[in-house]
Structures are given as structure tokens and as C-alpha cells.
Amino acid sequence: MAAVLEDALVCTGVSKQFYEEEERVPGVKRRWFGRRKRPIHAVKDVTFQVKRGEIFAILGPNGSGKSTLIRIISTLLFPDRGSVHIFGMDVMKKRLYVRRMINRVSVEAAFFKKLSSYENLMYAARLYDVKPEEARVRSREILERLGFSPKKIYIPMENLSRGMQQKVAVARALLTSPVLLLLDEPTTGLDPKSKRDVQKFILEVQESHDTTVILTTHDMDEAEKLCQRMAIIEDGSFVALDTPQNLKAQLTRKNGHAVTLEDVFLELTGKGWEEEG
Template sequence: MDEIIQVTNLKKTYKKRKTNELVKAVNNISFSVKKGEILGLLGPNGAGKTSTIKMICGLLKPDEGTITINGINNQDKRLKALQHISSVLEGNRNLYWRLTVRENMDYFAGNRGISRKAVAPQIDDLLTKFNLKQKEHELVNRLSRGMQQKLAIAVAMLAESDVILLDEPTLGLDVETGYEVREILRGIVKDYNRTIIISSHDMDVIQDICERTVIINNGTVVTDDRIENLLRLFAVKSYTITLGKPLTSQQQTKLLQFFPTLTYTPDTHHPTLEIDLQRDDEIYDLFEVLKTESTPVESIDRKTVNFEQVFMKIVKGEAADHALA
């Protein structure tokens, strides 16, 4: 898979207004985006993510480093490079609220020199696929937030750029519309052969539709890997075990020797153990202790890790020893 965007050794420094102290917002960031993938570009507030996004979109000039979009340097040939990328900003700021759905699409197509007649079939196709056809003559300010978001993405599609950058595409949407937007994004990649970069705090969306994620923290890339690899990396063997009777004090003492982080809830009817296993064979140590008092086991449930937990561990530095892809 070829690279459509290449970010190399990017740096950006700001001065604090009151003290003139220099702050490194972006410190030697490098990563690439492959054609036809959905990439999650993530980071906590103040991590340097927004500055990186602005530099990719040509809204901010880096102090050092290069960004190429479809092989074109976005500093040397800014306008030519930016023809290959469109963005949908949080809050639907790329729409005119006093125009109708169709008028917005006609207007933005006209901005790119495309006649209304020539673009009409494309607009009809997008309105149908985005389930907006029945609202084409409705003013944007009367649409639901979900409809506005779908229209903003459809407008970005009119540019026929290779890359679409989305900032919080599901923010504030109800569950049903949020899932509809996810399917639309998958369709953009599959049916239109586009590349998508998503910046979002909704980790369920990232886990659901992104193949790979780049996580930025303290101005540097701390992770660049496939979602499935990260989930596997942090899949600690954590279990909740429900017992048929309470543990004795001797059993509790013995288990804490084997498992110092164990949590025991001595409920009279259904006492539970929460335990993390570092090795597969540690389960036998647990059962040996239970066997001494013939403690019955009613159920064993393994906890599953989600991407939000992975993200938090990485940001907190608990993953400092894992290699970047």
C-alpha cells in the first residue's frame, strides 16, 4: 500500500504570551498515512495533535520538517498539495447555515470551478448514499446535528480529494446516527477509494473503523501501530471468579502471596475474586488454594480490554517499553 501522506521530523514552537517562554508543541514528529486506510490520529488535549493537523492542512507553518501529500511538499507547492486533501472541522464550520442542503453543495462545487450542470449527477449520488435526498431543499440550520454532519462530509467529497480529514465526526450524535456515519466512512474508503484521517475522543469509533492509530503525547509520537496489535499487547489476563462460599483468612493470606493485586469481595452468598494473571500456569496456584478448603467455583469470567483503556495506558506512559511500528 503506497503512502499518500508523509510527515517527517515536524517541529513547532510557540511563545507563551506573558513570559515569552518557548514551548515545544510539536517535537520531531514523523509518521505516514497509507492510501485507502482509515487512520486514527489521537492525543490528549495539549499533546500537539491539533498543531500537527493544522500543519497537514496548510493552516500552520512548521518551524522544521516536511509534509508531503501525494508526493507534493505542502510548503513548496502549497495549493497544489492541498488539492489532495479536504477537511471536515468539528462543529460543521464548513457549511453555510442559511443555504439549503443542495445550495451548499452547488456553492462549494462552484468554488472549485465546477458548473452546476456538470456536478448535478455527483450531488444526486452523494445525497442518495448519505440519506439526504429527502432534505435537499431544507435549510441547514433546520437540520439535526447528524444531518448536518453527513452534509459536511458530502461537501468534502465534492472536492474529489484523495484524503479526507475528519475532526470529531461523531461528536454530539445520537447512537443511531453515529453508527450511520461510521458506515458512511467505511463506504467512502470502499466505494470511492479515498483515505480518511480521524481525530476523535470517541475511542469506540476509533476501535470500530480504524485500522491503525498514531498517538501523539507531549509533542511526540508515542505509538504508531495497528489497533488489533495494541489490543493484543494490553490484553492482560484479568478474571472475575465467583465462589460458592467465602474464603478463609488462611486462604486469603496465601492468595495474596501469589497475587499481590488481588481484590476479594467477601459477599456472604456470592464472594468474588478479581485477579490478574501474568502467566497461564498461575491459574493452577489459584485452584490449589481453593482446593484446600474445597471452595466451589460458580463462574469464571475473563475481562476484555477496549481501546479506551489502551489509549489511557499509552498516554499515562504505562506502555513506554512497547516498540513503535
């Protein structure tokens, strides 16, 4: 599918499969080399577009394929089938150019934990060619805006709480002014106040910098508050894609009473949040 300029992201028929080693079964003859492997279909034929400046949420239970999809979009995984275009550029063929446009906050704080927030941010700034003076000013601004005490910027990351580390991860991603921001469960583990700070900041960034945001989350309220459209992913496939209001309205019409987004999720997946997909 040809990408039009309005589209920040176009995913077309994306599929990804991994192979997992099977456990040894007593009594079953072992192979000489390696173990048997079985395929795991992490993402199955996913197609969607995200418009420039939109916040798009991907909801799904654990193991449903959200992070695999984010990794494919972030150029860290090759899809087996299908294509992903970011502002018209193929993520497989134009990796370097795509990487200049994106940044990602992952659910795990990916930092050198012995280094301070400042040292980690300066490392990121140099990789993304942000001038050190500019990086110093911007990172302080962002961190203060997120309620991060400036005094803590020079202490090793391992001495910071998970919430603090996640705020530094958000600051690091925004420091590079990405036009497409990939947020993989960015508020998981944050206290309510920090969560609100991060959510408010995401909205501000999207409005002031025209940034497109792809968000995966477990938090229904967060998805409803932040995104314009959302997709629900189950066993690697999108089972719904619409605005939160439309998704709720469809189920309300069917059930005859008002429903929440959680009801929609349960209806479509038949699973609770914490169940493994």
C-alpha cells in the same frame, strides 16, 4: 525522507510551537508593549507514514495536538520544523496542487449558516471545479446515503441540527472526490444512528474510491472499527503507533489479561478522554 509512491502521506519530524500571552500577575511590572508570551509546544517531532488507501487514526485527549497536526497536513499551518509530503508533494512548496487532492471535515461545521445546504455545496463545488449539474446529482446521492432528508437541502444551515450539519460537511468533502480525506472528529455530536451512517459511508468511500483517510477521534469504538493503524498522541508527541490489535496485544501480554483500547490509551497517556492535555 523521500516519499515513495505507495505513501499517501509522509510526515517527517514535524514540530509546531505557538506563543500564548501570559496572564497579568498583580504586583508584577507590566511591559510597555504587549504582554509576555510563553511557548506552547503543540506538535513535537512527529514522524509517520500512511499508505495509499489506508485509514489511519490519531487518538489523543483534548489539546494533545491532533487538530494542529491535521491543520499542518491541510496546508493551513506551516510547521516550524520537519516536512509533510502528500503523494510526494511538499505541502508548503506545492500548496495549490496538494489542495486539489485533499479535503477536510473539521469538528466545527464551517458553513455560511444563513445559506442552505444546497448553496453551501454549490459554493464548494465551484471552488473545487466540480460542474454544477454533477455536484447537484452527487450531493443528493451522498446526502440521501447519509440519511439526510432531501426536503431540508434548501433551508438555511442554521436551522439544521448539529448532526445534520455534520452530514452536510461530510457530503461537501466527498463531493470533491479527494484522494486524501482529513476527518477531524467527524462524528462528534452525532446521534448513534447518524454516527453509524457516517462510519459506514467512510468505509464505502475508502473501498470504492481508493481514498486515504486520516481520522482524529475521541471514539475508541470508531477508531477500532474504521482504522487499520492508529497513533496515540500526547502533549504533541506520538506515544504509540501500531494496529489496534497489536496495541491491545502488547498490553495484554504485560498485564496478563484481555484489555480494551481504552485501557491502552489510559496506560500510555495516564489521562481520560475529557481531561485537557
